[in-house]
Amino acid sequence: MAVEDKWKANLQKVAFMKKFPGLLASWEALNGKTIQAVIALKGKQGAAAIVFTDGTFTVAPPMMTEPYELGETLAVARQHLEAKHRDAYAEFDHLEQKDREALKAARVEKILGAIQNNLQQIPELKNRLKDLVKEWE
Secondary structure, three states, X not given: OHHHHHHHHHHHHHHHHHOOOOEXXXXXXXXXXXXXXXXXXXXXXXXXXXXXXXXXXXXXXXXXXXXXXXHHHHHHOHHHHOOOOHXXXXXXXXXXXXXXXXXXXXXXXXXXXXXXXXXXXXXXXXXXXXXXXHHHX
């Protein structure tokens, strides 16, 4: 269940990022725009977040951005965009938190599943787990 929730939370976050207010999806949409900031992205060689003075933005190249590029763009351009898109950033922060929580739950479920699946084949696992819990207390 937690793995599916993580997957759904990520899909929801990606869908929201792709319709984030101000995101430009074509080169023609840049006509007449004044650039406020160009910020290099770490994820892809030559990619950059481009923020315009009217609160619009894009990722270049290409205009069809990957979710990780768009997520990084929203993070690095926040200081330039948040004033014009405060509600969208609040929603994005909510979806980011939801995604992190779903990831954490999925990891717990995966670890517990691995323990349960291996308990019969590795009987000493139970004692090792007990010892580990005692160390934490």
